[in-house]
Amino acid sequence: MSAPSDSTHAAQIKRTLLTFGPLVLALILEIVIFEMIGRRQDNPGFASLNTLILVLNQSAVYGVMAVGMTFVIITGGIDLSVGSLVACAGVLCAMFVHWGGGEQVWAWIIIGWIAAVGLGMVAGSVAGLLITWFSIPPFIATLALMSSLRGLGNLATDGKPISPLPEAYNWLGRHPLWGQVPVSVVLLLLILAGGALLLNHTQFGRHVRAIGGNEESARLSGVNVMRVKWLVYVLCGMLTAVAGLILSSRLGSGSPKVGLGDELAVIAAVVVGGTSLSGGRGSIGGTFVGLLVVSVLNSGLTWIGVETFGQQVTLGVVILAAVLLDQLKTRGSAF
Amino acid sequence: MSEYILEMRDVTKRFPGVLALDKAHLKLRPGDVHCLLGENGAGKSTMMKILAGAQPADSGEILIDGTAVQILSPHHAQELGISMIYQEFNLSPYLSVAENIFLGREPRLGKSPFIDWKRMYNDSREILKRIRVDLDVRRPVNELSVAQQQMVEIAKALSVKAKIIVMDEPSATLTEHELAALFDLIRTLRSDGIGLIYISHRLEEVFEIGDQVTVMRDGQHVATKPVSELNREEIIRMMVGRELTEEYPKEFFTRGEERLRVEGLGREGAFSDVSFSLYTGEIVSLTGLVGAGRTEVARAIFGADKITAGRIFLDGKPVEVRSPQDAIKYGIGLLTEDRKNQGLVLGMTVRENTTLASLKKLVKRLFINRKEERSVAEQYVRELQIKTPSVEQVVQNLSGGNQQKVVLAKWLFTQSRVLIFDEPTRGIDVGAKAEIFKLMNALIKKGVAILMISSELPEVLGMCDRVLVMHEGRLAGELTREEASQERIMRLATGMGKAEAA
Numbered sequence: 036m037s038a039p040s041d042s043t044h045a046a047q048i049k050r051t052l053l054t055f056g057p058l059v060l061a062l063i064l065e066i067v068i069f070e071m072i073g074r075r076q077d078n079p080g081f082a083s084l085n086t087l088i089l090v091l092n093q094s095a096v097y098g099v100m101a102v103g104m105t106f107v108i109i110t111g112g113i114d115l116s117v118g119s120l121v122a123c124a125g126v127l128c129a130m131f132v133h134w135g136g137g138e139q140v141w142a143w144i145i146i147g148w149i150a151a152v153g154l155g156m157v158a159g160s161v162a163g164l165l166i167t168w169f170s171i172p173p174f175i176a177t178l179a180l181m182s183s184l185r186g187l188g189n190l191a192t193d194g195k196p197i198s199p200l201p202e203a204y205n206w207l208g209r210h211p212l213w214g215q216v217p218v219s220v221v222l223l224l225l226i227l228a229g230g231a232l233l234l235n236h237t238q239f240g241r242h243v244r245a246i247g248g249n250e251e252s253a254r255l256s257g258v259n260v261m262r263v264k265w266l267v268y269v270l271c272g273m274l275t276a277v278a279g280l281i282l283s284s285r286l287g288s289g290s291p292k293v294g295l296g297d298e299l300a301v302i303a304a305v306v307v308g309g310t311s312l313s314g315g316r317g318s319i320g321g322t323f324v325g326l327l328v329v330s331v332l333n334s335g336l337t338w339i340g341v342e343t344f345g346q347q348v349t350l351g352v353v354i355l356a357a358v359l360l361d362q363l364k365t366r367g368s369a370f
Numbered sequence: 371m372s373e374y375i376l377e378m379r380d381v382t383k384r385f386p387g388v389l390a391l392d393k394a395h396l397k398l399r400p401g402d403v404h405c406l407l408g409e410n411g412a413g414k415s416t417m418m419k420i421l422a423g424a425q426p427a428d429s430g431e432i433l434i435d436g437t438a439v440q441i442l443s444p445h446h447a448q449e450l451g452i453s454m455i456y457q458e459f460n461l462s463p464y465l466s467v468a469e470n471i472f473l474g475r476e477p478r479l480g481k482s483p484f485i486d487w488k489r490m491y492n493d494s495r496e497i498l499k500r501i502r503v504d505l506d507v508r509r510p511v512n513e514l515s516v517a518q519q520q521m522v523e524i525a526k527a528l529s530v531k532a533k534i535i536v537m538d539e540p541s542a543t544l545t546e547h548e549l550a551a552l553f554d555l556i557r558t559l560r561s562d563g564i565g566l567i568y569i570s571h572r573l574e575e576v577f578e579i580g581d582q583v584t585v586m587r588d589g590q591h592v593a594t595k596p597v598s599e600l601n602r603e604e605i606i607r608m609m610v611g612r613e614l615t616e617e618y619p620k621e622f623f624t625r626g627e628e629r630l631r632v633e634g635l636g637r638e639g640a641f642s643d644v645s646f647s648l649y650t651g652e653i654v655s656l657t658g659l660v661g662a663g664r665t666e667v668a669r670a671i672f673g674a675d676k677i678t679a680g681r682i683f684l685d686g687k688p689v690e691v692r693s694p695q696d697a698i699k700y701g702i703g704l705l706t707e708d709r710k711n712q713g714l715v716l717g718m719t720v721r722e723n724t725t726l727a728s729l730k731k732l733v734k735r736l737f738i739n740r741k742e743e744r745s746v747a748e749q750y751v752r753e754l755q756i757k758t759p760s761v762e763q764v765v766q767n768l769s770g771g772n773q774q775k776v777v778l779a780k781w782l783f784t785q786s787r788v789l790i791f792d793e794p795t796r797g798i799d800v801g802a803k804a805e806i807f808k809l810m811n812a813l814i815k816k817g818v819a820i821l822m823i824s825s826e827l828p829e830v831l832g833m834c835d836r837v838l839v840m841h842e843g844r845l846a847g848e849l850t851r852e853e854a855s856q857e858r859i860m861r862l863a864t865g866m867g868k869a870e871a872a
Contacts, residue, residue, distance in 0.1 A: 236737040238729045245726055248715035255674055255712055256727040256780065257698040315717050 069335035103271030111314025121294035124279025129289020159272020163265035188291035198288035208285030247314030372436030381430035409799035453527030517548035618832025626650035635680035658840035703781030771802025
């Protein structure tokens with residue numbers, strides 16, 4: 036290696052450390068604190084592999100959504116419809132399996148998967164078209180979609196969850212591979228890796244970042260801005276549907292009521308992970324760590340006996356802290 | 371009372387890795403227009419930021435009316451009578467002229483929280499009358515022209531009783547006519563005893579309006595002299611620190627075949643019936659007053675805006691350019707006037723900006739070949755002598771001239787055969803300008819056809835083989851290099867040259 040590329044490697048490592056360092060530190064701090072408090076309460080063992088798998092399992096649904104959301108937010112957009120879409124995807128798959136009535140269960144499950152993912156892509160496609168072709172601000176377009184999709188899910192099921200479903204339905208959400216790693220966790224890790232590759236090493240990913248950085252410059256550099264933005268919402272819809280399948284499989288039912296407020300939790304994880312809401316800046320790695328920070332916090336609080344209400348308050352504080360930290364960092368490096 | 375309204379002594383400011391100001395000084399008399407000159411990075415802006423209270427100095431003294439002061443914040447600077455007028459105005463677009471002038475200092479009805487509109491409007495009218503500007507004080511400023519907005523900024527400065535007004539490149543976006551109005555206004559301010567610091571890259575203006583000149587280089591004070599004791603060459607030498615052999619290093623090549631031809635090109639509401647040809651081996655300039663439709667023609671050829679009439683031919687064959695993607699496919703590149711908002715993604719690196727328009731070439735089996743990408747970028751950094759620590763530098767941190775080179779690198783990597791430069795030297799210092807012109811020469815030599823849009827007549831006359839002049843959305847005439855003169859171009863540009871051209 037020649038000298039200049041060595042220095043760029045060093046710069047890259049430095050930048051990576053600067054981006055993830057504080058977050059990883061926060062993560063470790065969380066684990067240590069919960070372990071210590073746990074021991075005081077005669078409840079050691081928070082810092083363990085089991086917890087990690089538990090946390091990953093719990094974050095699989097949000098995590099899969101967060102990958103898609105990261106892409107959307109990097110273009111400078113937002114998708115508020117994911118919480119409703121999660122429910123719709125689960126409902127649709129459950130409906131197919133229910134119709135199947137116990138015959139050829141796996142065939143129906145696979146048909147359900149395909150249909151749900153298709154639905155996610157269609158929903159994302161609609162959002163993308165509204166935003167690009169009709170120039171409706173993402174916030175408004177997806178807000179409308181959030182309401183309509185929630186309504187559709189309720190209409191299709193009369194507001195009641197679809198259950199019971201055959202045992203095999205739980206495979207995606209609960210089946211352990213190699214003894215203890217659930218399928219959903221493996222899927223999450225694969226999607227994270229795929230998302231990172233897509234964002235960092237493909238033309239599409241580069242265009243996504245260019246659009247978020249400066250849409251007009253990107254357009255005048257020959258980037259097909261409309262198409263890329265549209266695809267970003269299709270991708271987000273697709274991944275949200277996958278998340279919906281995991282959730283529905285885990286619950287063993289297709290409920291139109293799930294996923295309420297999920298959009299905010301997912302956006303929180305993405306923002307805590309350092310992706311800028313004004314676009315152009317962000318990473319899948321950051322989103323993953325952001326997700327872990329939030330999930331470990333929730334699991335840890337449960338571990339030490341702080342219940343939902345307390346968790347909500349703490350999550351708010353963490354979001355603010357993360358964004359403040361990010362602002363300090365960008366201000367510091369402005370000159 | 372001191373002779374000087376403002377003295378800055380031994381001002382030093384260090385940023386990580388750079389000594390931005392090294393014991394710089396500046397003395398301003400009331401009623402003087404003091405031109406502050408220097409290349410980009412010479413320390414002018416840092417000096418002014420310190421004066422405006424936007425940044426603290428590491429050491430040094432600032433005296434106002436002979437009294438030492440510590441400028442703590444922009445607000446404090448304002449209280450001390452210092453007003454800055456930046457290139458990007460600090461106006462609130464949907465508020466009226468009067469609301470902007472009194473923003474943050476609205477007159478109240480007695481001690482009530484309600485605004486005394488009558489007084490605000492009257493006072494605003496008074497101030498505008500004083501600077502002889504005729505504007506409706508109730509109009510929202512976004513309906514005003516750039517020049518009028520600038521007048522509002524100046525009115526705002528006067529309303530806070532500014533004694534020192536700093537203007538940073540006030541002429542950059544003005545037409546000739548508006549510039550004359552600005553100079554009239556500056557003369558009025560001067561006779562009122564206000565001290566003006568005037569920053570500009572256009573030396574003609576210095577000779578027209580300036581009283582004193584201070585030249586800075588590498589953060590240091592080089593010289594302060596009355597304008598009357600200086601000439602153009604001397605100023606440039608002091609700025610660059612060496613003899614600049616040629617400001618316009620024009621080289622001549624034989625004219626080759628026709629590369630681009632447009633016939634009857636038009637876009638409703640912008641321009642119409644524009645026809646011309648571009649040959650290899652020449653630089654053709656498209657000039658005219660701001661608003662004559664030059665940029666619009668360029669954008670239309672590049673597919674950034676739709677055309678409603680006319681045809682485009684490339685190498686004699688008709689082509690349809692419906693989008694920038696099409697233009698790039700045909701080998702047409704556009705270096706926009708507004709580099710920061712239209713040419714670059716500022717938050718991306720030199721490498722990423724260089725390859726943005728032709729990433730496809732670097733994709734192997736779905737993925738971008740990073741190693742190849744880096745070597746491409748490094749090659750252009752060497753070739754164009756882009757001053758950057760590495761290709762991983764974010765372009766935001768580069769100087770104007772180097773940013774322009776990155777934009778150029780982007781279009782070179784697309785293998786452009788027609789390059790449209792829109793105001794290629796705007797905001798770029800003298801030394802970097804000559805470098806950009808040399809690069810143009812090298813490109814022509816390689817067979818690229820160049821269309822250069824420029825408002826700077828000396829640069830048009832210095833670099834072009836032919837000049838196309840636009841007036842109100844139409845081509846008013848074409849001049850060869852021999853025929854062209856400032857006067858003839860201006861006659862055509864102002865619509866007076868019709869008879870002569872015919």
